[in-house]
Amino acid sequence: xxxxxxxxxxxxxxxxxxxxxxxxxxxxxxxxxxIDEIGERxxxxxxxxxxANKGTEVVVVTxxxxxxxxxxRKALSMGADSAIHVLDDALAGADLGRTARAIAAAVxxxxxxxxxxxxxxxxxxxxxxxxxxxxxxxxxxxxSLDSVELTDSTVGGLRSTEHGTxxxxxxxxxxxxxxxxxxxxxxxxxxxxxxxxxxxISQLSLADLGSTFAQTPGTVIRQATAKPPRTAGTIxxxxxxxxxxxxxxxxxxxxxxxxxxx
Amino acid sequence: xxxxxxDQAAIVxxxxxxxxxxxxxxxxxxxxxxxxxVDVLRDAGELGLGGIYVREDVGGSGLSRSDAxxxxxxxxxxxxxxxxxxxxxxMVVWMIDTFGTDEQRERWVPGxxxxxxxxxxxxxxxxxxSDAAAITTSAVRDGDEFVLNGVKxxxxxxxxxxxxxxxxxxxxxxxxxxSAIVVPAxxxxxxxxxxxxxxxxxxxxxxxxxxxxxxxxxxxLLGEEGDGFTIAMKGLNGGRLNVAACSLGGAQWAxxxxxxxxxxxxxxxxxxxxxxxxVFAIADMETELQAARALLRVAAQSLDDGDADAVALCAMAxxxxxxxxxxxxxxxxxxxxGYGYLADYGIEKVVRDLRVHQILEGSNEIMxxxxxxxxxxxxx
Ligand SMILES: Cc1cc2nc3c(=O)[nH]c(=O)nc-3n(C[C@H](O)[C@H](O)[C@H](O)COP(=O)(O)OP(=O)(O)OC[C@H]3O[C@@H](n4cnc5c(N)ncnc54)[C@H](O)[C@@H]3O)c2cc1C
Numbered sequence: 001x002x003x004x005x006x007x008x009x010x011x012x013x014x015x016x017x018x019x020x021x022x023x024x025x026x027x028x029x030x031x032x033x034x035i036d037e038i039g040e041r042x043x044x045x046x047x048x049x050x051x052a053n054k055g056t057e058v059v060v061v062t063x064x065x066x067x068x069x070x071x072x073r074k075a076l077s078m079g080a081d082s083a084i085h086v087l088d089d090a091l092a093g094a095d096l097g098r099t100a101r102a103i104a105a106a107v108x109x110x111x112x113x114x115x116x117x118x119x120x121x122x123x124x125x126x127x128x129x130x131x132x133x134x135x136x137x138x139x140x141x142x143x144s145l146d147s148v149e150l151t152d153s154t155v156g157g158l159r160s161t162e163h164g165t166x167x168x169x170x171x172x173x174x175x176x177x178x179x180x181x182x183x184x185x186x187x188x189x190x191x192x193x194x195x196x197x198x199x200x201i202s203q204l205s206l207a208d209l210g211s212t213f214a215q216t217p218g219t220v221i222r223q224a225t226a227k228p229p230r231t232a233g234t235i236x237x238x239x240x241x242x243x244x245x246x247x248x249x250x251x252x253x254x255x256x257x258x259x260x261x262x
Numbered sequence: 263x264x265x266x267x268x269d270q271a272a273i274v275x276x277x278x279x280x281x282x283x284x285x286x287x288x289x290x291x292x293x294x295x296x297x298x299x300v301d302v303l304r305d306a307g308e309l310g311l312g313g314i315y316v317r318e319d320v321g322g323s324g325l326s327r328s329d330a331x332x333x334x335x336x337x338x339x340x341x342x343x344x345x346x347x348x349x350x351x352x353m354v355v356w357m358i359d360t361f362g363t364d365e366q367r368e369r370w371v372p373g374x375x376x377x378x379x380x381x382x383x384x385x386x387x388x389x390x391x392s393d394a395a396a397i398t399t400s401a402v403r404d405g406d407e408f409v410l411n412g413v414k415x416x417x418x419x420x421x422x423x424x425x426x427x428x429x430x431x432x433x434x435x436x437x438x439x440x441s442a443i444v445v446p447a448x449x450x451x452x453x454x455x456x457x458x459x460x461x462x463x464x465x466x467x468x469x470x471x472x473x474x475x476x477x478x479x480x481x482x483l484l485g486e487e488g489d490g491f492t493i494a495m496k497g498l499n500g501g502r503l504n505v506a507a508c509s510l511g512g513a514q515w516a517x518x519x520x521x522x523x524x525x526x527x528x529x530x531x532x533x534x535x536x537x538x539x540x541v542f543a544i545a546d547m548e549t550e551l552q553a554a555r556a557l558l559r560v561a562a563q564s565l566d567d568g569d570a571d572a573v574a575l576c577a578m579a580x581x582x583x584x585x586x587x588x589x590x591x592x593x594x595x596x597x598x599x600g601y602g603y604l605a606d607y608g609i610e611k612v613v614r615d616l617r618v619h620q621i622l623e624g625s626n627e628i629m630x631x632x633x634x635x636x637x638x639x640x641x642x
Contacts, residue, residue: 077272187280190310190323193272 001152001172002057003046004107005080006117006130007039009064009071017123024221025093026123035071038118040078040185042178045116045148047079047186057081059110063091063102069201077188077196084110088206095219096124100132105209108137114155115175119144130177140170146181270329274336280309281340289341292465293611296457298422299344299465300380306348307377311337314352315500316359320367321375327500327562331507335555338511342615343465345511349504350418353497354381354427357442361485361493370425370444379424383501384414384471385494391415392628394429395437395491399473401430403480408432408443410451410476416622420469421454423447428473429490437491442484451476462614499573501623502580503562509587509619510554512612516594517547519609523598540597547590554583574636581629584619591616 011017012032020027043060050056060075062068063086072083086106094102107115120127134141145157145168155176156169188196236245250256266274284302292299306312314330316322325333330352338345355374359367373379390396399412410430420426426445433439445452455470485493521544524535534540561579564572591613595602602609620626 077276187305187309188276189308190273190276190314190325191318193276194269197269 001049001053001055001114002059002110002112003049004084004110004112004115005039005043005046005058005060005075006103006115006133007043007060007062007071007075008036008118008121008123009033009062009068010036010121010123019224019226021224021226023093024224033067033070035074036118036121036123037185038121038178038180040075041180041182042116042118043075043078043080044183044185045150045178046114048183049150050079059084059112061103061107062086063094063099063106065092072201073196074188076199076201077192078186079188079192080199082199083201085201085203086209087203090206093217093221095217096126096129096132097219098217100129100136102206102209103129104133104136106204107133113172114150115139115173116148117175117177119177119179130175134175137175140174142168142170142174142176145176145178148176148178148182266332270332273325273329274332276309277311277333277336278339280306280311281337281345285337285340285344289344289465290605290608290611292341293343293462294464294605296464296467298347298419298467300422302344303348303377303380306344307375310375311348312351312377313355313359313371313375316352316355316371316375317367320359320371322355322359322371323375327503327565328559330500331503331558331562334504334507335511335514338508339515341465342508342512342612343463345508346463346505346615346619347419347466349501349508350383351377351381352504353501354383354425356500357383357427357484357493357497358425358444360496361442361489366444366481366484374425380419380422381425381427382417382419382423382471383494383497384417384420384426384428386415386417388413388415388470392625394494395440396435397429397431397440399428399430401428401432401441401443403432404477406480407477408480408483410443410445410473410478412473414471414473416458416468417471418463418466418468420471421457421467426452426471427484428471429494430473432487432490438488440490440494441487442490442493443478444482444484445473445476445478449476449478461617462611463618498623499565499576502576502629503558503565505619505623506554506558506580506583506587509584509616510551510558512616513547513551513587513590513594516591516609516612517544517551519607520544520547520594520597523601527599534597543593543597547593550586551590554579554586558583571636574633577624577629577632580623581626581633584616585626588613588616588620 011026012034015032018027046058050058058080059082060072060080061084062072072085076083084106086102117130131141131143144159146160148157153172154169155172155174159166159168236242251258284305310323313322314325314333315327318324334345334349355371358370374381385394387397401408401410424447428443428445429440430443431439432441451474453472458468460468524540525533527534558579561575564575595609595613598607598609601607
């Protein structure tokens with residue numbers, strides 16, 4: 001079985017994340033860059049399948065600037081067999097639609113059985129990329145799975161909804177996206193780190209993906225403004241009526257339901 | 263500046279992310295509650311920390327001593343006690359990998375390298391510490407078995423370990439009469455004293471190991487009868503490098519905390535960092551740690567290269583680094599004022615933990631003995 005895992009390099013979730021106000025893009029230089037943790041969990045899904053089934057091939061796929069090689073190397077050191085890096089300056093600032101088209105083109109024709117992705121990235125938080133890739137590839141999509149059951153010909157799992165859980169399944173090939181309910185990824189081993197260097201990373205430019213990608217993105221960021229600074233809140237000094245004032249404040253801000261009228 | 267190879271940098275990076283995510287956030291809690299985190303050690307095994315310089319065919323990582331000191335320095339920044347236990351475990355695993363037969367290696371090393379099973383090094387006795395050749399625990403041959411009797415003192419990991427390498431007397435008095443024998447947990451007659459109450463190293467157990475007519479097959483002997491003392495001492499060369507690296511990492515962490523603290527803490531209308539005497543203090547701390555690091559790396563290289571002076575260099579590096587690192591950690595506590603004395607800041611724990619590194623793996627007096635004797639023997 002061949003499993004493709006979509007990973008994304010993002011600014012460290014624990015650091016200060018900022019936008020470059022001239023481009024409106026995430027400022028990649030401002031913090032450490034790491035593989036999105038949800039992408040690591042997606043990789044873990046594929047690696048644990050391989051642990052139990054020899055002959056499983058795991059390929060990590062990313063689109064992003066040259067620095068993303070570090071994220072791919074980490075994924076390779078965790079155990080992925082090879083990597084695909086969609087890398088082209090013309091893709092800088094690509095919107096979700098364009099990104100999905102690039103990824104779909106990169107994976108199509110590789111003969112994969114399953115694509116695993118995280119449900120949403122910690123930087124863009126679009127949460128729709130896996131579904132878009134599925135649409136473009138005309139494949140079934142099981143989104144936001146809390147568990148993944150994989151057989152030789154099917155994939156399934158549980159999805160939490162507002163009202164309960166849904167048990168979903170699809171025939172392979174298919175695309176699934178997973179939530180943080182799935183286990184954390186393993187640590188890369190020293191042996192993995194030393195062998196990762198020898199594993200292949202194939203770089204694909206726009207030209208390699210085919211002519212359809214020459215088109216311009218569907219959306220462009222025209223303007224970005226910084227979040228206004230926080231202003232000081234209301235301070236209630238207790239002069240005997242603080243409790244009532246506090247309740248009124250919370251009700252006015254709709255932070256608690258208003259009391260029933262008598 | 264000693265530059266790391268690309269591989270070493272990647273390995274240190276991986277250890278850093280393990281130490282900062284799996285160790286550092288828990289270190290104070292484990293110390294306060296005396297919790298030995300065997301589950302986290304298993305994760306460490308996944309990384310390859312269970313058999314750092316053990317051959318790969320039995321699950322080791324196949325790295326060098328020079329790699330190991332980098333690894334232990336980084337690991338200790340997360341938790342000095344856990345790093346130090348992993349150091350002892352590596353000593354044992356290396357002894358089996360190096361002196362064991364293929365059959366013994368295949369039987370014991372894979373489980374130890376993955377840290378699914380832990381191990382203990384049993385040399386010290388109530389009546390024999392520095393003078394380790396004076397041990398009295400006996401192993402008497404009875405048919406196809408050895409029968410062991412005696413008490414081992416201060417054994418790290420005891421009670422939690424699956425494998426005990428016991429140095430026991432099989433022959434005459436002195437070092438040549440000692441053999442190294444593997445005793446698995448659960449062997450009838452093997453029992454443990456209570457967990458010692460101690461100044462530091464609280465996140466790992468230290469217990470007596472009591473051997474009362476413990477029978478193991480003769481196949482559990484490492485090397486030949488009488489090789490035990492040499493095997494035990496060879497294990498300690500690496501152990502000394504690693505425990506020194508643990509001291510270095512702990513002290514470096516304490517220095518890093520102090521630098522941040524001097525910038526942030528204000529007194530007399532300005533940050534502490536504006537006080538020249540405190541600036542001098544951190545300058546000396548850094549200088550001494552760099553000197554220790556340089557010596558430690560030379561010693562590790564000498565062990566990798568099998569140099570004739572490797573034993574003396576390991577002893578020098580152990581003595582110097584553990585002394586300097588303790589002083590630095592203690593200075594870091596002073597720089598933190600009263601807060602340094604509180605458990606929540608983690609500094610007092612490092613001071614307590616590093617103190618014992620001057621005593622064990624051969625006390626620093628014994629290190630001087632080794633170095634001094636090597637000088638007198640070498641000169642005409
Ligand atoms: C927390 C902890 C964990 C330990 N873990 C282990 C373990 O896992 N396995 C194990 O086998 N042992 C272990 N030890 C034992 C440790 O190695 C010994 O404590 C150490 O070797 C010193 O022996 P001793 O305590 O008997 O001191 P002694 O040998 O009685 O020495 C007392 C003092 O005299 C000094 N001294 C002794 N002889 C000389 C001399 N000839 N010249 C100058 N000074 C001398 C010593 O340096 C020391 O300062 C551990 C100890 C501790 C505290």
